[in-house]
Amino acid sequence: MKWFDYAAPRSVAEAVRLLAAHPAARTLAGGTDLLVQLRSGRKETDLVVDIKRIPELNELRYDPAAGLTLGAAVPCYRIYQHAGLRLAYPALAETASLIGGTQIQGRASVGGNLCNASPSADTVPLLIALSATCHIAGPQGTRAIPVEDFCVAPGRNILTPGELLVSLHVPPPAPHSGARYLRFIPRNEMDIAVAGAGVSVTLDHGHFRSARIALAAVAPTPLLVREAGDALAGRPVSAESMGAAAELAKAAARPITDMRGTAEYRRHLCAVLTRRALEAAVAQAKGN
């Protein structure tokens, strides 16, 4: 790796000062993307700012009334080992266990997965489906934005120089709600999604009250398909309604053909994964 300096600030304010003073600085959480990119020369920096010693970045707190606060540096294993979180957001716990292998899950964070802004990021469609928001600190103060607005292009996010993703907030799960992220990979584990679908549903007496559907690896960014979720609102829970939503998701996908799959195959996967994820989320909602 090329030379860089290293700093491990103890507060958000100190981190923001460092990031603002060094426009080429890179934030380091689990490092499972960043260190690979620095080593390969895909990214360069003069300063790595390790954010793992900042208390807010390590916060993991679930409250049935307030929802989930997930510090941006919390590694995946803490998410799926958290008993309260596993009960309230089983889909999030499961998705955190999909990323990489055990060693990667010991380091990689959901916040980092989001900031890396890969179109195939596994946690992002589910965060979007769960209506999660990003809490950002910067030289001008703090701001909050929906997760679906955070990624702007492959590998690029909305953060401006000096800004830091502090935490993600997920609203408390509504009664009779469920969620699920499903991806297709040719192996059983340790792979990158060919396509993925994250969904959340809220049911009301055999009907959908609301739904949100987001896709992975079929657009330059993780993709919220608002019309697919909206089409379910008020409709009965049935194979027909879910099939129609799945077709809307497929129609919204803008995939490319690459080494992992063709555009046509990815569009097909969008419909299949969306339908199956909806079925799984409905089953979970009926149990709630």
Next chain:
Amino acid sequence: MHGKYHVRTTINGEAVEFLCEPRQSLLECLRDILGLTGSKEGCNDGNCGACTVILDGRIVNSCLVLGAEADGADITTIEGVARGSRLHPVQRAFLEQAALQCGVCTPGLIVAAKALLEAEAQPSEERIRFWLANNLCRCTGYDKIVRAVQQAAHEMQEVNR
């Protein structure tokens, strides 16, 4: 400021201090500065697991950790697995089951398997295979490795009985 970074750690139960460049990975620090060459560099990008160490209770790829990040951490490497000349049950089982050929993946696999068996006494075969998914072996086809971990789990339970 092109200075070196002063890191204070505990490695295999002993307090260890070293100076490293901020860009040096923990793996480079272990091998090139401290002479602990048991941890291997395979892919150097987090796929192969040959550099696996236990960092504050969790297995990690030491190629994806900066040495500077290890300040204050407790680290176990393959050199800390045996007790003097007494092999750990996982190490014995790897020998008895012939769970290695070229040996490059073996330190990482043994560290990863040890961490699993210390957390879970009776992991299923599926659990073992998923836990070790980040440790690649191009020689054995994995079956002998899984059998060795199962044997070690059995022996560790017998000892604890």
